[in-house]
Amino acid sequence: MGEAGEAPASSAISTMRRLFLLALSIISISVASFASGSKEEPFIGVSIFRSDDAFTEEERQWIEKESQGKIPVRVKAAENKQSLQNDHITEFIEAGADAIIVNPVDRTASGAIIEKCRQADVPLVFINREPLADDMALWDKVYYVGARAEAAGRFEARIFINYWFDHPEADRNGDGKLQFVIIKGEPGHQDTELRSEYLMRTLAEAGIVIDRLDEDTALWERGRAEDLMSAFLATHGDSIEAVFANNDQMALGAIDALINAGYFEGGKYMPVIGCDAIPDGLEALQNGTLLGTVLNDAEGQGKAAYRIAYELACGRIPEEASIGYPLTDERYVWIPYTMMIQGNLI
Ligand code: BGC
Numbered sequence: 001m002g003e004a005g006e007a008p009a010s011s012a013i014s015t016m017r018r019l020f021l022l023a024l025s026i027i028s029i030s031v032a033s034f035a036s037g038s039k040e041e042p043f044i045g046v047s048i049f050r051s052d053d054a055f056t057e058e059e060r061q062w063i064e065k066e067s068q069g070k071i072p073v074r075v076k077a078a079e080n081k082q083s084l085q086n087d088h089i090t091e092f093i094e095a096g097a098d099a100i101i102v103n104p105v106d107r108t109a110s111g112a113i114i115e116k117c118r119q120a121d122v123p124l125v126f127i128n129r130e131p132l133a134d135d136m137a138l139w140d141k142v143y144y145v146g147a148r149a150e151a152a153g154r155f156e157a158r159i160f161i162n163y164w165f166d167h168p169e170a171d172r173n174g175d176g177k178l179q180f181v182i183i184k185g186e187p188g189h190q191d192t193e194l195r196s197e198y199l200m201r202t203l204a205e206a207g208i209v210i211d212r213l214d215e216d217t218a219l220w221e222r223g224r225a226e227d228l229m230s231a232f233l234a235t236h237g238d239s240i241e242a243v244f245a246n247n248d249q250m251a252l253g254a255i256d257a258l259i260n261a262g263y264f265e266g267g268k269y270m271p272v273i274g275c276d277a278i279p280d281g282l283e284a285l286q287n288g289t290l291l292g293t294v295l296n297d298a299e300g301q302g303k304a305a306y307r308i309a310y311e312l313a314c315g316r317i318p319e320e321a322s323i324g325y326p327l328t329d330e331r332y333v334w335i336p337y338t339m340m341i342q343g344n345l346i
């Protein structure tokens with residue numbers, strides 16, 4: 001019985017074996033086709049520094065809009081963690097990305113991202129947070145799209161200068177000086193440092209004697225700016241004659257605090273100036289709580305970043321003719337700012 005039973009047993013085993021091998025080859029074929037399928041399907045990876053920043057959110061939308069009908073994008077948000085963003089880059093490379101757009105959490109950490117992409121030969125476009133020049137020099141398939149922060153600072157100042165010279169009562173204590181506060185973005189961000197520096201320089205160049213009562217960061221956030229402005233009011237009271245914020249979100253936070261303190265009614269006014277021209281900022285401009293802002297062109301920046309990434313993904317060198325924006329120093333696109341006051345709303 002043993003021998004007699006062995007033949008069928010071994011033939012059953014070999015049948016099972018054949019089935020097993022067949023199953024294995026089916027699995028490996030499907031794994032292979034999945035792997036090559038994901039490689040063959042082109043995509044552009046996008047990693048933004050966080051998902052709840054109003055201006056960055058606009059940029060993301062424009063990048064996605066621009067990708068319609070072209071190479072699709074896969075977007076990830078790093079929630080302000082550089083380590084998470086570094087993982088995004090690795091994941092994009094492993095998934096076969098044809099190009100990557102990065103809005104870095106920490107612009108001084110861009111060198112490691114560039115190095116990773118250089119080794120994998122995946123071209124890179126930075127947006128809004130400018131890598132240091134030394135890092136940009138690490139590889140030639142690295143581009144930057146942004147706006148000249150100095151110009152935003154100068155526009156913020158110009159809006160105020162016009163107001164100051166038209167409104168002698170703006171010098172509330174009549175001492176011939178401007179007492180003001182600055183609400184700053186993230187320390188180290190080029191838009192924080194340069195917007196603030198050129199704002200003050202331009203005020204001084206126009207002949208305004210400046211007396212900076214206070215300044216601090218609210219990390220680009222509305223809620224933090226409201227708290228900060230409340231603290232400034234508690235310390236300096238009505239001696240503050242103007243509020244400058246590095247972005248609209250923070251200008252709006254300052255306005256929230258000022259409204260709580262009784263401003264913008266009964267003739268009590270405070271000039272507040274922001275930057276970005278986000279929809280909420282434009283609304284505040286229209287209702288008169290925001291004196292002015294500077295259009296930070298999310299549409300232009302988003303479109304330019306995507307078009308550069310697209311050209312690189314197609315193996316071409318981006319040129320003005322193909323991307324629709326001029327390149328400076330071959331690898332930079334600077335999108336201009338526009339001064340916005342009531343009356344010249346877009
Ligand atoms: C914008 C800010 C934004 C920041 C993010 C700046 O250019 O003005 O509103 O929070 O970029 O990096």
Ligand code: CA
Nearest residue numbers: 171175177179
């Ligand atoms: Ca004064």
